[in-house]
Amino acid sequence: MTALRQEHAPSEARLWVELWPLLLASAVSLLPFTVYSTFLVPISEGAGGDVAAVGALRGLGGLTSLAVGVAAAPLLERFAKQRVSAFALAILAAGSLAAMHGSFAALTAFCAAIGTATAILVPALLASAADRYDDDATSGRAATLVSATQALAAVAAGPLIGVVAAQTGWRGALFMTAAIATVLAIGFALRPDEHRHPGPPNRSAGYFEAFRQIAGRRILLALIAAASFRTAALMGCLAYMAAWYDHAFALDATLFTLVWTVSGLSFFLGNYFGGRWIGRTEDPHRVAVVLLIGVGVATVGLVLLFAAPSLAPAVAGTALQSAGHAVTAAAITALIVRRGGPVRSAALSVNAAGMSLGTFAGASLGGAGLALFGYPGVAAALLLPLVAAIAIAAVLASRVKRALRGTRRPPPRSTFSSTAFDPRLRRCAR
Numbered sequence: 389m390t391a392l393r394q395e396h397a398p399s400e401a402r403l404w405v406e407l408w409p410l411l412l413a414s415a416v417s418l419l420p421f422t423v424y425s426t427f428l429v430p431i432s433e434g435a436g437g438d439v440a441a442v443g444a445l446r447g448l449g450g451l452t453s454l455a456v457g458v459a460a461a462p463l464l465e466r467f468a469k470q471r472v473s474a475f476a477l478a479i480l481a482a483g484s485l486a487a488m489h490g491s492f493a494a495l496t497a498f499c500a501a502i503g504t505a506t507a508i509l510v511p512a513l514l515a516s517a518a519d520r521y522d523d524d525a526t527s528g529r530a531a532t533l534v535s536a537t538q539a540l541a542a543v544a545a546g547p548l549i550g551v552v553a554a555q556t557g558w559r560g561a562l563f564m565t566a567a568i569a570t571v572l573a574i575g576f577a578l579r580p581d582e583h584r585h586p587g588p589p590n591r592s593a594g595y596f597e598a599f600r601q602i603a604g605r606r607i608l609l610a611l612i613a614a615a616s617f618r619t620a621a622l623m624g625c626l627a628y629m630a631a632w633y634d635h636a637f638a639l640d641a642t643l644f645t646l647v648w649t650v651s652g653l654s655f656f657l658g659n660y661f662g663g664r665w666i667g668r669t670e671d672p673h674r675v676a677v678v679l680l681i682g683v684g685v686a687t688v689g690l691v692l693l694f695a696a697p698s699l700a701p702a703v704a705g706t707a708l709q710s711a712g713h714a715v716t717a718a719a720i721t722a723l724i725v726r727r728g729g730p731v732r733s734a735a736l737s738v739n740a741a742g743m744s745l746g747t748f749a750g751a752s753l754g755g756a757g758l759a760l761f762g763y764p765g766v767a768a769a770l771l772l773p774l775v776a777a778i779a780i781a782a783v784l785a786s787r788v789k790r791a792l793r794g795t796r797r798p799p800p801r802s803t804f805s806s807t808a809f810d811p812r813l814r815r816c817a818r
Contacts (some may be wrong), residue, residue, distance in 0.1 A: 398521070398526060398766055403529065403585075404533075407520070410513050411533065411534060412568075412572065413473060413513055413572050413576075414509075414510070414537050414570065415541035416477070416541075416565065417505070417506050417509050417510060418538060418545055419541075419545055419549065420480060420483065420502045420562065421449065421502060422546065422549060426549055426550070430557075431558060433467075435490055435598050437492055439676075441492075441537065442495060448499045448503065449506075450748060451742075452499070452500045452507070453504070453507040453744045454505065456504045456507040456508065457508075457737050457738065457741030457744060458509035458738060459738075460507065460508055461599075461735075462731075463595070464733035464737055465513060465598070465732075465734060466593070467513050467732070469516035470516055470576040471577060472508060473512045473513055473576050475508065475573075476505045477569045477570070480502060480505035480509065480569045481565075481570045481573065482501050482566075483498045484498070484569070486498050488559045489596045489728045490559075501761040504558075505645070507740065507741065510538075511737040511740050512741075513534050513719065513772065514531045514535070515732060517533065518530055518725045523670075524670060525726075526751060527726070528663075528666065529779075531721050532659065532663025532721050533660075533720065534668065535659055535721055536660040536718070538654045539652065539684070539714065540553075542652050542655070543652035543656060552769065596731045598734045601734075605729075607727050607787075610730075610780050610783070611720050611723055611724055611784075612724075612738055612739045613780055614720060614784075615720045615746070616742040617746065617780070618716050618774065619750065620744040620749040620750035620770075621771075621777070622686070622750075623747040624750025624751055624770045625766075625770055626651075626694070626764075628754050628755075629647075631765055632693075632766070633647060633702070635763060635811065637698075650706060654706075656708035658682075659717060661720075662719070666678060666718055666722045667722070671792075672726065672788050673792055674721065675719050675723055676719070676788045678715060678786050679715075679720060679781045680778065680782055680785050681715070682712045682714075682716035685709075685711065686708075687712070688705075689695075689706065690774065691705070691708070691709030691771075694763060720739070721739075724739060736761055743747070744793075746773070749773070750770065753769040753773070793813065
């Protein structure tokens, strides 16, 4: 059966063709906050507030994403995923248009709206991609392709937004985002996915029953926890990486953008090729081992980044860290898709909320380490969640291996090797 599925699995090119609306929507989800971060200074000047106050509103979006992601998780299975995506894209477009007013109140509404939209949109897109295919390997590959596209968008969004903003300003970039999101929302609403492979039925499960089902699946809880820990380590590092390069290597902001591009490109390549390899195997133990290796590589990269004596090894550590996190993220997404069963969509939503929590926890850990022990304290603080993720991944790989051994049946006894199956033959044997 496995060989048959692999033989008829869609090619990489076919996946891109079939999933392109979902991939485009996942890329668009990153644009609003990219515009906000890139043009924070002029946006703050237009709002009449300082950069710190306006920048802090970005945290409101994260908190909103965390709250909405958890609250909406059990509801995703009850509606068509592309209709849910259309609703989220409409919120994203409305929030982008609201920010064009430029006032502090409008920017507050913008951050809350974008946080809400992404909390709904990202898990809906992942589940929609996975639901199109009837075998676990291809479903997991489709979901990781969506996340890989987001990583690619994170690299390409900056230059694209810069070109648009050079002609129309930051308001023009937000208007472009709203226009694309509106067109996608209309397309998703008017033409639902006709190729959707129906997932396991979960219509009878109540709101709190979905949470109970997730809590009853230890593998899902372990994966969500590992995702939160590894996100805390990565996002905590990214929050202080520019300051570290300036402190250690006197790298100004212009040159640091090249380092940032290397980091983003490494994440995309790791997520893409890691997800591609994972999609070719149906062995859960191999995927769990890849998860463990990915966290280990990310840990080595973090240590190398903060211990490097010169710029080149530091950049290599940055790339290694991003690639390790990317492979880990692909493995976690694939395993949630394959093992989620009737609560797959809800688990993806809770996982996204857990990563939002990890983002805040990582920034707090890094800040505490910096305040207490300087930049070595940042590295030490961020190693804590990585060690926790390594422990979870190791236990997970071990348990999956034991579970696979337990499912192997012993070879049947040959009827010619024993006479115990027939009392008459047993008497003759005497």
